[in-house]
Amino acid sequence: MAYVIGLDVGGTKIEGVLARAAYHGSIPKVVRKVRLQTHPSSREKTIGNIVDAVAWLYSYGKENVNGFRLGGIGIGTSGFLRNGRMEMVPNIPALKGVQLRNVLQEQLREKGINSSLHVENDSICFVLAESMWGAARGFKSAIGVIVGTGIGGGLVLDGRVYRGRNGGAGHIGHVTIDPAGPRCGCGQFGHFESWCSGKHIVMRYIAAGGKMRGTGPAAIFAAAEAGRDAVAGRVMVETYEKFGIAIAGLINTFNPEVIVLGGGVSNLPPAFYKRIAAAAGKYAYPALFRGVKIIRNRLGDDAGVLGAASLALNG
Known part of the structure; x- marks a missing residue:
């Protein structure tokens, strides 16, 4: 069974989960959570904490889950993404202009994490989840x-x-x-x-x-x-x-x-x-x-x- 990592990057904190993938409309089962701080005025610290959150969840899976296989990583972030580039990010201004997916993928590969990576606006992630499994189902x-x-x-x-x-x-x-x-x-x-x-x-x-x-x-x-x-x-x-x-x-x-x-x-x-x-x-x-x-x-x-x-x- 594949596992997935999901991160929600907001103006004050980064929330992350390792979840067991579920299909046929079932909600993924959360195995482990992590929370780190967002640093709105520091690009290096914010990106570093995003990478650290993914790496920590990945390491937890490898060390504690039998037959662990990472099926992918999804990241929701505040702000407007145009072709992967962060624009209009008033609550995390340090990320403005960053090609977030490319930067994260490169740093994750340096840590030996080569899974597929998807980046989307956090509000779209929210309404997707509520439509599939929550109040808007x-x-x-x-x-x-x-x-x-x-x-x-x-x-x-x-x-x-x-x-x-x-x-x-x-x-x-x-x-x-x-x-x-x-x-x-x-x-x-x-x-x-x-x-x-x-x-x-x-x-x-x-x-x-x-x-x-x-x-x-x-x-x-x-x-x-x-x-x-x-x-x-x-x-x-x-x-x-x-x-x-x-x-x-x-x-x-x-x-x-x-x-x-x-x-x-x-x-x-x-x-x-x-x-x-x-x-x-x-x-x-x-x-x-x-x-x-x-x-x-x-x-x-x-x-x-x-x-x-x-x-x-x-x-």
Whole structure:
């Protein structure tokens, strides 16, 4: 039985799994996990940690799995990949301009790892996994929205991944929601990401005079729900509204059956989903909004890495 390695390279961390390949629609069985840090401002350290994660999982398989055979490596990464070249990578700026697949393949070969290597946008990996094994299974048209350090999107339309003219489709985090809004990591203003990503929810809270420190979106949401922090309340009301505008735009443009949320912000309680759905309903065309599911992912933190592993399975 072949094994595959899947990596999810985000703005703060690198998650990796060694999984036993499964076929006929079954989910791969995770054998071992690894987590290393991303260094957004250091190309050498980030690439080094990606290579180290793969090498560690490969060594674990060789040493601990009887009859181990590596069938392939899949890597999902934030940013826009054009012909293998990293472009528009606001959350890992050190990787901009890197021919990531070529660089990684060369360094892995130096470590004696000669397996096939596939690199894809992390949001596409996410929506692939959720479509094959998770919350979007059984739906032909699904949109995955990852809301973490940044915001990314992946599209499965009529059963196929939609990449657009040159692979850039799905960068919904950089759709302008309100041009008078906060500055985005890409340099523009008022993007979905600069309003609603986990990092920017915290930044807006602090900028508005919030007193909690060392906090995250979950604490801000909880304080708003409990009514004990007026600043948190205002920030979350604004977040629901902007999130709803973005979701409505996706519904009006792509007419999906389901929108699946991933990333850290997706772990907020059901009340969060209720509020963003209510906001989306105000802005979406009623006939298109009716019946659309806006739901949490089913695969949790494994969605990205399993989607990356699926690249190795399906090539």
